Amino acid sequence: MNSRRSFIQKVALTAASIPLLRFQSLAAPPASDEPVLRVALMGLGGYANRVADAMKSCKKAKLTGAISGTPAKLTDWQQRFGIPEKNCYNYQTFDQIKNNPDIDVVYITTPNALHHSQVLRVAAAGKHVICEKPMAINAKEGQEMVDACKKAGVHLLVGYRMHFEPKTLEVIGMRNSGEFGKIMFFQGQCGFRIGDPTQWRLNKELAGGGSMMDIGIYAINGARYMVGEEPIWVTAQEVKTDPVKFKPGVDETIQFQFGFPSGAVASCLSTYNMNYLDRFYLNGEKGFAELQPSTGYGPIRGRTNKGELTAPHVTHQTIQMEEMADIILRGKQPLIPVNGEEGVKDLKIIDAIYAAVKSGRKEPLKLV
Amino acid sequence: MNSRRSFIQKVALTAASIPLLRFQSLAAPPASDEPVLRVALMGLGGYANRVADAMKSCKKAKLTGAISGTPAKLTDWQQRFGIPEKNCYNYQTFDQIKNNPDIDVVYITTPNALHHSQVLRVAAAGKHVICEKPMAINAKEGQEMVDACKKAGVHLLVGYRMHFEPKTLEVIGMRNSGEFGKIMFFQGQCGFRIGDPTQWRLNKELAGGGSMMDIGIYAINGARYMVGEEPIWVTAQEVKTDPVKFKPGVDETIQFQFGFPSGAVASCLSTYNMNYLDRFYLNGEKGFAELQPSTGYGPIRGRTNKGELTAPHVTHQTIQMEEMADIILRGKQPLIPVNGEEGVKDLKIIDAIYAAVKSGRKEPLKLV
Numbered sequence: 001m002n003s004r005r006s007f008i009q010k011v012a013l014t015a016a017s018i019p020l021l022r023f024q025s026l027a028a029p030p031a032s033d034e035p036v037l038r039v040a041l042m043g044l045g046g047y048a049n050r051v052a053d054a055m056k057s058c059k060k061a062k063l064t065g066a067i068s069g070t071p072a073k074l075t076d077w078q079q080r081f082g083i084p085e086k087n088c089y090n091y092q093t094f095d096q097i098k099n100n101p102d103i104d105v106v107y108i109t110t111p112n113a114l115h116h117s118q119v120l121r122v123a124a125a126g127k128h129v130i131c132e133k134p135m136a137i138n139a140k141e142g143q144e145m146v147d148a149c150k151k152a153g154v155h156l157l158v159g160y161r162m163h164f165e166p167k168t169l170e171v172i173g174m175r176n177s178g179e180f181g182k183i184m185f186f187q188g189q190c191g192f193r194i195g196d197p198t199q200w201r202l203n204k205e206l207a208g209g210g211s212m213m214d215i216g217i218y219a220i221n222g223a224r225y226m227v228g229e230e231p232i233w234v235t236a237q238e239v240k241t242d243p244v245k246f247k248p249g250v251d252e253t254i255q256f257q258f259g260f261p262s263g264a265v266a267s268c269l270s271t272y273n274m275n276y277l278d279r280f281y282l283n284g285e286k287g288f289a290e291l292q293p294s295t296g297y298g299p300i301r302g303r304t305n306k307g308e309l310t311a312p313h314v315t316h317q318t319i320q321m322e323e324m325a326d327i328i329l330r331g332k333q334p335l336i337p338v339n340g341e342e343g344v345k346d347l348k349i350i351d352a353i354y355a356a357v358k359s360g361r362k363e364p365l366k367l368v
Numbered sequence: 369m370n371s372r373r374s375f376i377q378k379v380a381l382t383a384a385s386i387p388l389l390r391f392q393s394l395a396a397p398p399a400s401d402e403p404v405l406r407v408a409l410m411g412l413g414g415y416a417n418r419v420a421d422a423m424k425s426c427k428k429a430k431l432t433g434a435i436s437g438t439p440a441k442l443t444d445w446q447q448r449f450g451i452p453e454k455n456c457y458n459y460q461t462f463d464q465i466k467n468n469p470d471i472d473v474v475y476i477t478t479p480n481a482l483h484h485s486q487v488l489r490v491a492a493a494g495k496h497v498i499c500e501k502p503m504a505i506n507a508k509e510g511q512e513m514v515d516a517c518k519k520a521g522v523h524l525l526v527g528y529r530m531h532f533e534p535k536t537l538e539v540i541g542m543r544n545s546g547e548f549g550k551i552m553f554f555q556g557q558c559g560f561r562i563g564d565p566t567q568w569r570l571n572k573e574l575a576g577g578g579s580m581m582d583i584g585i586y587a588i589n590g591a592r593y594m595v596g597e598e599p600i601w602v603t604a605q606e607v608k609t610d611p612v613k614f615k616p617g618v619d620e621t622i623q624f625q626f627g628f629p630s631g632a633v634a635s636c637l638s639t640y641n642m643n644y645l646d647r648f649y650l651n652g653e654k655g656f657a658e659l660q661p662s663t664g665y666g667p668i669r670g671r672t673n674k675g676e677l678t679a680p681h682v683t684h685q686t687i688q689m690e691e692m693a694d695i696i697l698r699g700k701q702p703l704i705p706v707n708g709e710e711g712v713k714d715l716k717i718i719d720a721i722y723a724a725v726k727s728g729r730k731e732p733l734k735l736v
C-alpha cells in the first residue's frame with residue numbers, strides 16, 4: 001500500500017487548478033497489458049442501471065461487483081451483467097469487500113444523505129471510491145470524506161459525467177485557446193419537472209435538499225468550469241409554488257448568481273418544476289458558446305460564434321468510467337478535476353446558496 | 369378641448385391590464401378620409417434619423433416638424449425630409465409650437481435627463497407627446513410627466529418599439545391562448561459593448577444611470593409583457609470591470625431577478641460591456657418561447673415548442689408610429705400599453721433595482 005499511497009499523494013499535489021488545465025485528448029484504448037478498473041456498484045436503482053449498461057462499452061473499466069439491500073436485485077444483476085455471486089454484498093456485509101481481490105473501486109449511487117457513511121466504510125475497506133454527485137449533503141461531510149480517503153490512501157472521485165463530455169471539453173478548449181477573449185458572463189439553466197412525489201429525491205432526510213442537490217449542481221459545475229475561475233460571492237432567491245410536493249427543506253426553484261475575481265458574473269437557475277430548460281451560455285469579449293441541451297444524457301448540442309460544435313457524442317457514463325480508470329490506475333489528470341476536493345467546493349457553494357436564500361444577502365465564497 | 373379630454377380620460381380608464389389583453393391585428397391601412405398623425409421630432413441625433421427614415425413608409429403618420437439646438441441639422445432635415453422651415457424650432461422657441469396647426473405630436477429623442485422638462489413644455493403647448501425610453505430618470509419625474517399631460521389633456525406615449533414588434537406579439541398571443549400553460553420563468557439578457565466613452569449615455573447627468581436606463585429596460589419590459597404579470601419583488605447585483613469608462617452612477621453590468629404573484633420568476637442581465645447577448649426566453653408548464661435576437665432592430669427571430677415564429681418582420685419604428693397614430697387619433701388600445709403610466713412602472717422598477725444594488729436585499733414592488 002505504501003507505494004500506492006505515495007503515488008496518490010503525488011497525484012493530489014500535482015492536480016492542476018481549472019484555469020491552468022490543458023485540453024486533453026479523449027480516452028485512448030488501453031495497451032493490452034494494462035490493468036482494467038474493476039468496479040462494484042452500490043445502490044442498484046435507475047442510475048446504477050444506466051452506468052452498468054454504459055460500462056458494457058468500456059475497454060478500461062469492467063463491472064465486477066454489486067451491493068444492494070434487495071436480494072432480488074442482486075440475483076437480477078448477477079444474471080444481467082454476469083456478476084459472480086461472491087462479488088455481491090448487502091449493506092450489512094459490504095465491509096468484507098476489503099478481502100475481495102476482484103474489486104478495485106466501489107461506485108456509490110445511493111441517496112445523497114447516505115454517501116458520507118458509505119464512503120467512509122468503503123475507504124476503511126481500502127477500496128477506491130466513486131461517489132455520485134452530490135458527494136454529500138454539506139461541505140463538512142464532504143471534507144470528512146476527503147480526509148478519510150486520503151488517510152486510507154484511496155482515490156475519491158465524484159460522478160461528474162459532464163466533466164468528460166466532448167462538446168463541453170471542446171468549449172473549454174476554445175476558451176483556453178482565447179477564442180472567446182476575456183470571459184464576461186455565464187448563464188446556466190438547469191431543471192426539469194420532477195415526477196413521483198414519494199421518491200427519495202423529494203425527501204429531505206435522504207436528499208439533503210431539493211433541486212439544487214440534484215440538478216442545480218450542474219449549473220454550479222458549469223459556472224466554474226466554463227468561466228474557469230472560482231466564484232467569490234453568491235446571491236440566491238428561492239420560490240416555491242407547490243409546498244405540498246416540495247416540503248420544507250426541499251427546494252423547488254432557486255435562482256442564484258455568482259461573481260468571479262475577474263469581474264465575470266454568472267446567472268443560474270435550479271428547478272424541479274420546469275421543463276424546456278437545460279442551457280449553458282458563455283459570453284466573452286470576442287465570442288460566445290451555447291450548449292443546449294447542456295447537461296442531459298445527450299447528445300449535447302452546441303454552437304459558438306465560430307459555428308456548430310463538432311466533438312462527437314459518447315455515452316457520458318461510458319467515457320466517464322474510461323477516464324476514471326485512467327485517473328485511478330494510471331494517474332491521469334483530467335481537464336476538469338473530479339476528485340473529492342472538487343466535490344467539496346461544490347458543496348461549499350451549495351451551503352452558501354442555501355445561506356444566501358435565508359439571509360437574503362450576498363454570501364462570500366472562499367474556494368481557493 | 370373638453371371633448372378630447374374626456375375621450376382621453378375614457379381611454380385611460382378602460383386601458384386593459386396586460387393579462388387581460390387580446391391579440392391584436394397588425395395596423396390596417398387608414399381609410400382615405402382619416403387624419404394622419406403629424407409628428408415633429410425633437411433631438412436630431414442618430415435615433416431621430418432612424419425614426420424619420422422609418423416614417424417614410426408610414427401611411428398613418430407623417431414627419432412635419434423638427435426641433436434642434438443645431439441650426440445646420442435643421443437645414444439638413446428640411447432638405448432630407450421635406451420639412452418646411454416654419455415647422456422648425458430650437459430649444460428656446462419650441463413652446464411656440466402650440467400655434468402651429470401642422471403638428472399634432474412631438475416625439476422627444478433627447479438625452480434621458482432632459483425628457484422631464486421637455487415633456488412638460490410640450491404638454492403646456494397643448495401637443496401630444498411621444499417620449500423615447502426611458503421616459504425619465506426616475507419614477508417621481510415620470511409621474512410628474514403623466515400628471516402634466518393628463519392636466520393638459522394630451523396623450524403621453526413612450527417610444528417602446530418592441531411593444532409593437534410582430535414576433536413579440538405572436539409569443540404573447542400564444543401565451544394568452546394558453547399554448548405555454550402556466551408561466552414559470554422568464555430570462556432576458558440585454559446588452560452590448562458600448563463604444564465612444566464621451567457619449568452622453570455614459571454621462572450620469574444626462575443619462576441618469578448606465579446600461580439599465582438604455583438597454584436593461586428592455587429586459588424589464590420583456591419580463592413584464594412576456595410573463596404577463598407585474599413583479600412584486602426584485603433583487604439585483606452590480607459589477608463594474610471598467611471604472612474608468614463607467615463612472616460612479618453609470619452602471620456597466622447589473623443582474624436582476626423578479627418574483628411574480630403566481631410564483632413565476634425572472635432572471636435578467638443588463639450590460640454595456642458584452643456583445644452576443646439579446647435573448648428572451650419564456651418557460652411555461654406546457655411549452656417555451658425563445659426570441660434571439662429579441663430586442664435589436666431586427667429582424668427578430670424566435671421559436672417555441674411548436675416551431676419557428678412566423679410573424680413577418682416590419683421596421684420597428686414604422687409600425688410603432690403607425691400604431692401610435694391609431695392610439696392618439698383613434699383611441700386604439702394596443703396589446704401592451706405604451707402610455708406614460710406604463711413608463712412610470714418601468715421607472716419604479718429601475719428605482720428599485722438601483723435600491724436593491726445598494727441594499728443588497730430583496731426590494732418590494734407595488735405596481736398595481
